[in-house]
Amino acid sequence: MNLKDDPFLKISNSILNPHITEWQKYNKKIIGHYCTYIPEELLYAADLFPFRIRATGHEDTTLADTYMVRFTCSFVRASLDMALRGIYDFLDALLVCNSCDHSRRMFELFDLKVFRRKGFTKQVPRFYIAMPHVITDEGFEWYKREIEELKENLEENFIKRSITDEDLRSSIEIYNKNRALLRKIHELRIIDAPKLTGTEALQISMANASVPKGIANNELRRIFNFLKEKEGIKTEAKRIMIIGSEVDDINFIKLIEDSGAILVSDFLCFGTRNILDDVKLENRNTLLDSIIKRVYYRTSCPRMMDDHIRRLEFLKNEIKNAQIEGVILQRINNCDLYGCENMMLVHELKELNIPILNVDREFYQADTTRLQTRIEAFIEMIS
Numbered sequence: 055m056n057l058k059d060d061p062f063l064k065i066s067n068s069i070l071n072p073h074i075t076e077w078q079k080y081n082k083k084i085i086g087h088y089c090t091y092i093p094e095e096l097l098y099a100a101d102l103f104p105f106r107i108r109a110t111g112h113e114d115t116t117l118a119d120t121y122m123v124r125f126t127c128s129f130v131r132a133s134l135d136m137a138l139r140g141i142y143d144f145l146d147a148l149l150v151c152n153s154c155d156h157s158r159r160m161f162e163l164f165d166l167k168v169f170r171r172k173g174f175t176k177q178v179p180r181f182y183i184a185m186p187h188v189i190t191d192e193g194f195e196w197y198k199r200e201i202e203e204l205k206e207n208l209e210e211n212f213i214k215r216s217i218t219d220e221d222l223r224s225s226i227e228i229y230n231k232n233r234a235l236l237r238k239i240h241e242l243r244i245i246d247a248p249k250l251t252g253t254e255a256l257q258i259s260m261a262n263a264s265v266p267k268g269i270a271n272n273e274l275r276r277i278f279n280f281l282k283e284k285e286g287i288k289t290e291a292k293r294i295m296i297i298g299s300e301v302d303d304i305n306f307i308k309l310i311e312d313s314g315a316i317l318v319s320d321f322l323c324f325g326t327r328n329i330l331d332d333v334k335l336e337n338r339n340t341l342l343d344s345i346i347k348r349v350y351y352r353t354s355c356p357r358m359m360d361d362h363i364r365r366l367e368f369l370k371n372e373i374k375n376a377q378i379e380g381v382i383l384q385r386i387n388n389c390d391l392y393g394c395e396n397m398m399l400v401h402e403l404k405e406l407n408i409p410i411l412n413v414d415r416e417f418y419q420a421d422t423t424r425l426q427t428r429i430e431a432f433i434e435m436i437s
């Protein structure tokens with residue numbers, strides 16, 4: 055079997071997949087969300103299927119462009135465009151947090167123009183989580199209150215039952231297992247002869263975000279066992295790490311790997327950043343507190359202020375452990391979070407003497423020739 059033909063990986067190629075239909079067959083609900091700062095364990099404990107919204111393969115933003123100026127991130131516009139075309143009508147609810155201003159406005163438009171539009175029959179509840187931008191104990195209390203309110207709201211208005219400790223415990227176990235499996239697969243990616251390409255790793259991560267985690271765990275176990283026995287990829291390709299804005303477009307990763315590189319690690323929200331930290335069960339915390347703590351204190355993304363040094367330390371270690379030969383920093387045009395973060399990294403990673411390419415791009419494939427030329431030149435330059 056070739057991993058690229060694996061049915062689980064193929065789930066990443068489209069938005070709809072058979073697990074969505076299967077879930078809905080039992081009248082169970084699906085909740086769309088945008089960001090890794092959402093406590094998925096809580097949703098899963100409520101017997102909801104948290105579906106991570108993506109815009110894979112969608113290159114048209116014409117409908118979204120009538121509501122959002124082109125200054126807005128093209129990932130956000132592409133996903134809004136899909137929603138306006140009805141592609142996300144299978145969602146029963148939407149949960150968004152203030153990750154960045156672009157996604158915040160997306161929430162309002164999704165709500166006004168999709169959920170309330172004429173002919174859309176579902177009564178879609180929408181939840182908005184306001185999260186502090188700093189990691190402090192006071193900030194934690196704020197975020198905790200938001201999530202407690204979300205839980206009450208779900209119980210009273212959406213699922214009409216209580217979420218028990220047993221529900222939470224079982225969900226935590228499933229999610230911790232899920233991250234542990236993804237970390238084991240990641241270990242097979244950073245070794246001398248990687249067992250999988252960066253394209254395959256991203257496909258696994260995207261598929262994992264698009265199916266209920268109970269099912270994903272069985273698939274990941276199977277894939278890990280297959281990879282463990284498989285021969286590693288012996289290649290002269292340069293070992294590259296990719297960092298930056300949202301990537302859910304396989305073609306972008308393929309473009310890099312087709313230019314003489316192999317992506318052996320990343321720091322992306324559809325990637326390693328989301329699998330580093332687990333929910334820790336401690337007697338002094340309630341189960342819900344433990345879930346909230348993981349989300350709030352975990353290895354952060356640049357939406358969190360004053361935590362850049364922690365992210366930098368992770369990157370330096372990962373560059374060493376994965377024997378990275380070059381770093382690609384990429385930013386979707388007008389993504390201000392990664393605009394600043396990537397520029398800081400350009401300076402701070404210099405002390406490692408590692409070649410760095412800093413590129414701006416659109417979410418979808420645009421100006422591919424220019425991008426490809428720059429990436430090829432960069433890879434060639436790495437001695």
Ligand code: SF4
Nearest residue numbers: 127154156299300389
């Ligand atoms: S890529 Fe940047 S601008 Fe776009 S949604 Fe993510 S953080 Fe926001």
